[in-house]
Amino acid sequence: MRIAINTGGGDAPGLNAVIRAVTLSALRLGWEVVGIRRGYEGLLSDMPDGLVKLTRDSVRGITHLGGTILGTTNRGNPLKWSEKRPDGTTVEIDRSDELIAAFDRHGIDVLVAVGGDGSLTIANGLAEKGLKVIGVPKTIDNDLASTAVTFGFHTAVQTATDAIGRLHSTAEAHRRTMVVELMGRHAGWIALFAGLGGTADVILIPEVPYDIEKVCEAVDARYDGDRGFCIVVVAEGAQPIGGEATYRNGAGAGAGLMARLGGIADVLAEQISERTGRETRSLVLGHLQRGGEPTAYDKTLALRFGAAAVQLIEEGHFGCMVSLDPPEIRAVPLAEAVAHIKTVPADSDVMLTARRLGVAFGD
């Protein structure tokens, strides 16, 4: 048996733990393991380093490392491959047959695809074409519907909570309002959990459109009494009632340009400063949320997912994704796993907890 591992999309703390668990579990069964470097492009173009053999040595000491030793990429969907034509136009072609042929040529029996919504949709497409595929869920944002949670999320929340904690002292010392922008374009889980644990006063998430007047009222209320400062946590996809989200990095634009156009935190800081007259500062946590050593929770979860993926292969249970259904791991069909994303329900207990604690959502 020869299995290949692919890590796709944005990196998340715990990817290396998955790679280690799949590799060690498979080697114990006498199987071979290879890693696909930097997405499928290398495999499609038969680049010499597109595949790398994974041994006990190659996965030693990687559990605590962020990133992925295989590299990753947000580009290169084999089902919808962007190709430039001689006339300068771009067409999307389906290269999945070609990719499956490449797997075949390299003697790969099973693909373990570790990824989020995008990568798992690709994995599902390949599964539907007959490739034996096991999916492993990966999302910082916690927006995958078919698993209670996946690795990376709690590490991002920890990083964000620590950052909010640091801002408390400087906000308090200067009686400032601090606006912190966290990840979450479509789902506000990171902002909600980190805002709650970091005792933010205002939390704005995509699921609850906000009224800037109510946000400013909540800010002002924090200056009454002895507290005298305010922490506003905002998910990057938060949006005003009747308005649209203000993304920092739009598709196709250069990073520097977009940053200068500003994101939601900058817009909010300016609005709050103007309307309340309070000294207001913004901070964008950005890529700090993706990097670094996974928390202990995420290390064990990632290792469990990796080992469970090998168990599914042993059982011949393909076309599935491993999923956390506490306290156990189970398998869900890939098609079901990518059917829709998980956003914060208005009546989830975390939302209700925040409201009971007096957090304002601007609604």
Place this chain on the structure above:
Amino acid sequence: MRIAINTGGGDAPGLNAVIRAVTLSALRLGWEVVGIRRGYEGLLSDMPDGLVKLTRDSVRGITHLGGTILGTTNRGNPLKWSEKRPDGTTVEIDRSDELIAAFDRHGIDVLVAVGGDGSLTIANGLAEKGLKVIGVPKTIDNDLASTAVTFGFHTAVQTATDAIGRLHSTAEAHRRTMVVELMGRHAGWIALFAGLGGTADVILIPEVPYDIEKVCEAVDARYDGDRGFCIVVVAEGAQPIGGEATYRNGAGAGAGLMARLGGIADVLAEQISERTGRETRSLVLGHLQRGGEPTAYDKTLALRFGAAAVQLIEEGHFGCMVSLDPPEIRAVPLAEAVAHIKTVPADSDVMLTARRLGVAFGD
């Protein structure tokens, strides 16, 4: 409505977050909140500082603090109160009626009891006597059966995983075997999770009696090849096949004396050193596992539990414990919650993951 909060038994990171969430949630409903200082003793003896009023100010900035602002104690079970008789003997008397009268005298309508197996058994006893009680589960060891997990556990695992990580570098540099003793007298959850995330080579837990020969074989195996060192993680309640656990602190004995008698880590280190000839060192993590700032995961979980406790009071749902049934919080009867403890099942996926990764359990 006037509610009282009690924190009992060993301290756990997250207790203060529970206190804050109960207090803020109750104050928003216009209720009064008091804290019971250092267990029930003060209340029974009507000590002047036995009760303290909890306000927004008293719970400000405590979410990130370890310990409990109310103090706690392992002594003083009102159902089985140890009392010295004039003749020097000790008898156990039931002072629960007296305690319920004290609650009455202080105008307390509901008791929120935050504790582990022992404290919740007391809470259940009081509930059976007619007191309106809500339980909040607290256990570092993760051995409460009626909740998926509770606050404190993942913080302890994080602390233990970090410690194991620190020992890796010194173990590797000196080609040593390090034996690390973690908490867990009856349940090996901390050792299992921390050992897995910290990539220990051997994990010994109460649920899997070990054969010292097999442990030593596993140690020796780590010196074959290039690795050349070994990490053994042992729960304090681990025991040899056919033998008994070697506790560090026995009941009634002074701390210093017991420490000198040594615990399981010292015994194991000596046995491994003698049988394998490997340089072996031991470390007892002890109280470091109880203290310090809760992880982000535990902060939010503790806050959710506290808010849910107030919701149960609102709903008039007494005699229950709040419980995590992911992704939501629900209520379970107190009697059910304390009926039995939760140990590591041999076929749990975490155990199977460890075995797939090559961890030895000495069995």
Place this chain on the structure above:
Amino acid sequence: MRIAINTGGGDAPGLNAVIRAVTLSALRLGWEVVGIRRGYEGLLSDMPDGLVKLTRDSVRGITHLGGTILGTTNRGNPLKWSEKRPDGTTVEIDRSDELIAAFDRHGIDVLVAVGGDGSLTIANGLAEKGLKVIGVPKTIDNDLASTAVTFGFHTAVQTATDAIGRLHSTAEAHRRTMVVELMGRHAGWIALFAGLGGTADVILIPEVPYDIEKVCEAVDARYDGDRGFCIVVVAEGAQPIGGEATYRNGAGAGAGLMARLGGIADVLAEQISERTGRETRSLVLGHLQRGGEPTAYDKTLALRFGAAAVQLIEEGHFGCMVSLDPPEIRAVPLAEAVAHIKTVPADSDVMLTARRLGVAFGD
């Protein structure tokens, strides 16, 4: 004896440790201690909470807290007080006599002024007018000339080094260039130390004007061979050869507006992206560098400074600043302490170390 403590300017981790050490040391001598809240404004306007008595209780458990329990402000220089005239114009007036009268009225014998260049210049002005003053140096940027180092700097460097470490994994996984903007308008110490410890590839500081071509060459060089990613650390005051610094927050402008205009990190990320074609992202660490728990190094240094300040008062040695002259603390005249700022010398061993390790400075 009655002494007053003032914390001025931006907050820095360790301020509370200074307050605790001054307070406990003074109380042991039987002195009284008061804290000046939020700068001199409250004292000048005789606001009721402008002064707060400091006791053992008020300084309990504050050593590990960031910020300052007294509050601070960047506004309100009593020597150059901005006052609005009826015609709308603003004049600067000298209110130092008024302030000294206020000290007198409140029976304050000595002022302990904890601050950076600005606050210590004020302190020196007050000393020249006859007030008994002891200065305690505080600067995140490490730009005070008369002390080897002061508290706050190494905490900021630690935070920045950790952040750079987090970005490594995501940079490597995606083969990106990450541009990280750190504090330092006139002195590049934070960028130099954090860049060195965080193993950055390029470090740009105010002291070494850069050539963008050379920066891009250095970036490209990191993609040759196996590394395939690049970390650029830039102090906010770094400037191109012959050009000017691009500050994020200019004087007088609102925070949001300025953030949108962008700072040096955004400019650099755009330039590098355009010239090298490499995927480039920027991150501005901002206020995270000011906040949070001080490192152990900064805690002890701040405590030593506080205790030394009280010793100088005991010795009647006024008009001085405590200063670290390793391994001891000594006193330097305030006038000397604020005479000039300390920038990175081109031949300092830290610079030479960075160059020996292959770090590019763009020169």
Place this chain on the structure above:
Amino acid sequence: MRIAINTGGGDAPGLNAVIRAVTLSALRLGWEVVGIRRGYEGLLSDMPDGLVKLTRDSVRGITHLGGTILGTTNRGNPLKWSEKRPDGTTVEIDRSDELIAAFDRHGIDVLVAVGGDGSLTIANGLAEKGLKVIGVPKTIDNDLASTAVTFGFHTAVQTATDAIGRLHSTAEAHRRTMVVELMGRHAGWIALFAGLGGTADVILIPEVPYDIEKVCEAVDARYDGDRGFCIVVVAEGAQPIGGEATYRNGAGAGAGLMARLGGIADVLAEQISERTGRETRSLVLGHLQRGGEPTAYDKTLALRFGAAAVQLIEEGHFGCMVSLDPPEIRAVPLAEAVAHIKTVPADSDVMLTARRLGVAFGD
């Protein structure tokens, strides 16, 4: 030019940063670098893996790792080599000529010896025999006299301070006295700095023999008033007035046996518990102080030492040790560097600070 690096004695956070800095600095000059594996034994016995070539690849990403990639050992002094005779007795022989011949045979021009008192004494012995040697100071304990400080110390202090912080919450919750044993057989620097930064109530160090009665008085005093708990920090070499130190691990004894005999923390906890009647617990931080990622301070210091060592080689300045003379690095003769150890002076400002803050030393 071909240089060899040796890391000797106990491991310390920062060793790998020295190795990286020496290697990168030397490679830039076109030199070759080899690492001596696990002390001199491999070299003396011509073991095949006794020397390993160091390249850019071998030192990539090691700055943040604890331990040493070369391995280390506390055994094997080539000047006093223990050799078993056929009759069972052991003799010490001088194998330094043999070792110098081995250096010659492997074409090694210069030895960079990274170590503490013991390793540098060996290095000095080799230098006196004519080998070109550069020393780099390494000591967790901060007891090397000829350098202001060296890497490893501040990381150990940080770890110890964090641990004391964790114990505060559990001590306070249970109104306990916690006795924490830290490293330091002859010098109390770690206990003094960590005790000060961790706000311990009692600090016992080898330099100040203690009276157990005075220690207990200080403990009791902490229970007067509202605090109600006590933190005692003790260096492993602390000793009662007129008594001797109680080491945990005596020479020649097995680790387990020694641990059971107990160290100073256990003895103290028992004495305090008996005399004061306070609930007392002990914790031995042990190897946790050696391991883990270096602090940012130690990373840069270690890198600076490594780069400075190469500069000394370039300048032909042999027989020296690099040393921190803030703010610069300078060279001191090896003979001077190992002449005596640095203990805590009674009148050092850190001691005086602790006394001003009310810390008891039991004297």
